Amino acid sequence: MSVRIVDVCEITKPISSPIRNAYIDFTKMTTSLVAVVTDTVRDGKRVVGYGFNSNGRYGQGGLIRERFAPRLKEADPKTLLDASGDNLDPDKIWAAMMSNEKPGGHGERSVAVGTIDMAVWDAVAKIAGKPLFRLLAERHGRQANPRVFVYAAGGYYYPGKDLSALRGEMRGYLDRGYNVVKMKIGGAPIVEDRERIEAVLKEIGKDAQLAVDANGRFDLETAIAYAKMLREYPLFWYEEAGDPLDFALQAALAEFYPAPMATGENLFSHQDAKNLIRYGGMRPDRDWLQFDCALSYGLCEYQRTLAVLKTHGWSPSRCIPHGGHQMSLNIAAGLGLGGNESYPDLFQPYGGFPDGVHVENGHITMPDLPGIGFEGKSDLYKEMKALAA
Numbered sequence: 292m293s294v295r296i297v298d299v300c301e302i303t304k305p306i307s308s309p310i311r312n313a314y315i316d317f318t319k320m321t322t323s324l325v326a327v328v329t330d331t332v333r334d335g336k337r338v339v340g341y342g343f344n345s346n347g348r349y350g351q352g353g354l355i356r357e358r359f360a361p362r363l364k365e366a367d368p369k370t371l372l373d374a375s376g377d378n379l380d381p382d383k384i385w386a387a388m389m390s391n392e393k394p395g396g397h398g399e400r401s402v403a404v405g406t407i408d409m410a411v412w413d414a415v416a417k418i419a420g421k422p423l424f425r426l427l428a429e430r431h432g433r434q435a436n437p438r439v440f441v442y443a444a445g446g447y448y449y450p451g452k453d454l455s456a457l458r459g460e461m462r463g464y465l466d467r468g469y470n471v472v473k474m475k476i477g478g479a480p481i482v483e484d485r486e487r488i489e490a491v492l493k494e495i496g497k498d499a500q501l502a503v504d505a506n507g508r509f510d511l512e513t514a515i516a517y518a519k520m521l522r523e524y525p526l527f528w529y530e531e532a533g534d535p536l537d538f539a540l541q542a543a544l545a546e547f548y549p550a551p552m553a554t555g556e557n558l559f560s561h562q563d564a565k566n567l568i569r570y571g572g573m574r575p576d577r578d579w580l581q582f583d584c585a586l587s588y589g590l591c592e593y594q595r596t597l598a599v600l601k602t603h604g605w606s607p608s609r610c611i612p613h614g615g616h617q618m619s620l621n622i623a624a625g626l627g628l629g630g631n632e633s634y635p636d637l638f639q640p641y642g643g644f645p646d647g648v649h650v651e652n653g654h655i656t657m658p659d660l661p662g663i664g665f666e667g668k669s670d671l672y673k674e675m676k677a678l679a680a
């Protein structure tokens with residue numbers, strides 16, 4: 292029984308919020324929602340795989356319509372099948388999308404490809420009749436672990452938000468079962484950020500740990516000034532101090548900041564990840580890597596990134612991806628990542644967990660839903676179904 296991709300549908304959707312980090316506001320943020328429609332039927336329904344890109348990069352409709360969807364639709368369907376011929380082969384599909392693409396310049400197209408790749412993996416796992424995390428674990432000869440660490444990302448700047456609102460937000464995350472919370476820094480003077488950090492630490496006490504995220508805002512001097520201030524506090528991590536491609540800055544910071552640091556959400560290929568590991572001075576015994584497959588060519592590429600990490604002595608358990616989507620939850624449960632980001636109140640309906648999944652002691656347990664599990668999140672599935680079903 293053969294499988295064919297009969298259509299690739301795409302639409303740009305808003306994921307806007309009145310929030311600001313140290314670099315951008317999210318008032319005009321969008322995402323591309325994609326459906327890969329197959330001719331295969333499971334449980335009486337045509338299999339459709341869905342994907343979308345993470346927050347922080349905008350919708351990719353132009354690239355998807357002009358280059359990547361046509362390449363899939365024009366490919367000989369036989370060349371996209373796995374060895375059994377009964378399912379699609381995500382790597383062959385990835386190669387077809389990337390035909391006639393020069394190396395390098397990854398950010399130009401990695402989001403568009405990653406979005407379609409998510410939909411392809413959703414379809415492949417649904418055709419196999421399994422949750423994606425179980426399919427991944429099997430393919431890698433591992434034991435899946437449905438229990439995944441998640442932390443609550445928020446603490447944004449927004450108009451009128453004072454310290455008591457910030458504390459209330461963090462208290463809300465603790466009440467919902469999280470034990471690590473994250474807030475933004477670098478969007479206010481350092482004295483003000485110190486007050487914000489102290490207010491949150493006071494609020495969360497011993498119940499939770501705090502991570503801080505500068506979103507790549509600092510030059511070396513400012514990054515060091517913050518490192519000296521931040522190291523006075525017991526933080527979970529100091530994230531993205533400088534420009535994502537300034538590996539020398541990241542490496543220099545280690546001298547001033549002995550505690551854990553995190554970065555990588557704005558690196559979009561396994562080659563860029565390799566450069567971070569080679570030149571960024573990241574420490575495999577304590578630092579965290581945040582590559583987000585939905586922004587960086589998808590899971591086919593993420594597996595290459597994990598292979599690069601392994602070569603350099605890094606465990607997948609040091610990866611906690613950016614983005615808060617169910618795709619990375621599946622990768623975490625299937626391939627042993629350290630956990631996943633989550634944004635309890637933001638970027639809905641795309642982020643978050645299937646309905647009925649709750650955070651307990653900073654962890655969720657993946658339900659056994661076919662594919663990525665989008666059908667288990669009713670507000671999200673409503674949007675997806677409207678695109679194609």
Ligand SMILES: O=C([O-])CC(=O)C(=O)O
Pocket residue numbers: 312346347444504506556613614632
């Ligand atoms: O504010 C953003 O761009 C999101 C971000 O950095 C994160 O979730 O770590």
Ligand SMILES: [Mg+2]
Pocket residue numbers: 504506530531556613
């Ligand atoms: Mg970040």
